[in-house]
Amino acid sequence: MTLLRRLFLFVLLTLTTQVGGVIYLLHAFLFVRFGKQGKPKKLKRRISFVVWYLLICLLVVPLFARLGGRRALPVWGMGIRPQNVITVLSNRHYVSTAMYHLVTDVAKTYGSSKTEGSTRKLCYLDANFPFIEGFPLLPHLSHDDGNKLDLAFHYYNTNNIHRNTNQSPGLFGYGVYVPPEQTEFDQVSQCISSNKYYDITKYVGLRKDGGKLQFDERNTQRIVELFVDTDVTKIFIEPHLKQRLGVTSSKIRFHGCHSVRHDDHIHIQID
Ligand SMILES: [Zn+2]
Structure with missing residues (x-):
């Protein structure tokens, strides 16, 4: 079920924001790898995804897009x-x-x-x-x-x-x-x-x-x-x-x- 939910979110974010799906997978991998276990994990995970998403989309994506000829x-x-x-x-x-x-x-x-x-x-x-x-x-x-x-x-x-x-x-x-x-x-x-x-x-x-x-x-x-x-x-x-x-x-x-x-x-x- 978790895998299906992740796949759905990946496709949805990719179709609506293009890079959101990749950011989601990267974040999920790193959070599981380095995140601490515990009760507030779900909320922490969501907040940290939003922060990641905003930082990457506002600061990193514009730089790389320019290399590919888009501004x-x-x-x-x-x-x-x-x-x-x-x-x-x-x-x-x-x-x-x-x-x-x-x-x-x-x-x-x-x-x-x-x-x-x-x-x-x-x-x-x-x-x-x-x-x-x-x-x-x-x-x-x-x-x-x-x-x-x-x-x-x-x-x-x-x-x-x-x-x-x-x-x-x-x-x-x-x-x-x-x-x-x-x-x-x-x-x-x-x-x-x-x-x-x-x-x-x-x-x-x-x-x-x-x-x-x-x-x-x-x-x-x-x-x-x-x-x-x-x-x-x-x-x-x-x-x-x-x-x-x-x-x-x-x-x-x-x-x-x-x-x-x-x-x-x-x-x-x-x-
Ligand atoms: Zn048009």
């Missing part, structure tokens, strides 16, 4: 932040060196104009894992080479529309949609009729803002336009948002009904 996106950098700290704690914020420079350059430009309240920040969601070409960052099968990144839309607070907020309405950054209006082309419904999983992200669309945050067309358009002017080769958003934002570049494409809906985030990639 961790900044957590407190100018004009950039993760939408959710879990993205960072689970090593889901790594990109190739080319993508790193591209994104941080856009973030500096985006964050350079001060608005009331605070500096605007580019808010990133899932990127890639730190190691191994072809190792997908589930559930995004294409995020496997360092050259893919998801970004949050910008929102404004309806309680004070003049004051900048860098918050997003969803707890996890996905699943809170900006659906088509009646006059807009409804690609979403068409895709749902052929792929019932097209809106599967609705199950993680937990709102944390109490309905206060609204889609900010002007700043989201600015984000898309800034990336159009870079070496990014493809930008995926739903067709009705491309229409609403008035962005026309051929880089902005429809991702296809086999994917999931993209009216809750922007996907960018370089080939």
Whole structure:
């Protein structure tokens, strides 16, 4: 039973954090080898695993990832932040060196104009894992080479529309949609009729803002336009948002009904 439980935890940690499974096995081996027996062993073991995990992920993994050509996106950098700290704690914020420079350059430009309240920040969601070409960052099968990144839309607070907020309405950054209006082309419904999983992200669309945050067309358009002017080769958003934002570049494409809906985030990639 212990072996099965360990195997399950190893697979789960590997799929969700990539290096967590290896850290878990290493820790289990060393704890059994050198740990002292006694009643509080279980609690001690869990605490020491968490400490190990955090130390290795925050201090060691970024160094080794760089040797393999991937860099961790900044957590407190100018004009950039993760939408959710879990993205960072689970090593889901790594990109190739080319993508790193591209994104941080856009973030500096985006964050350079001060608005009331605070500096605007580019808010990133899932990127890639730190190691191994072809190792997908589930559930995004294409995020496997360092050259893919998801970004949050910008929102404004309806309680004070003049004051900048860098918050997003969803707890996890996905699943809170900006659906088509009646006059807009409804690609979403068409895709749902052929792929019932097209809106599967609705199950993680937990709102944390109490309905206060609204889609900010002007700043989201600015984000898309800034990336159009870079070496990014493809930008995926739903067709009705491309229409609403008035962005026309051929880089902005429809991702296809086999994917999931993209009216809750922007996907960018370089080939
Ligand atoms: Zn993506």
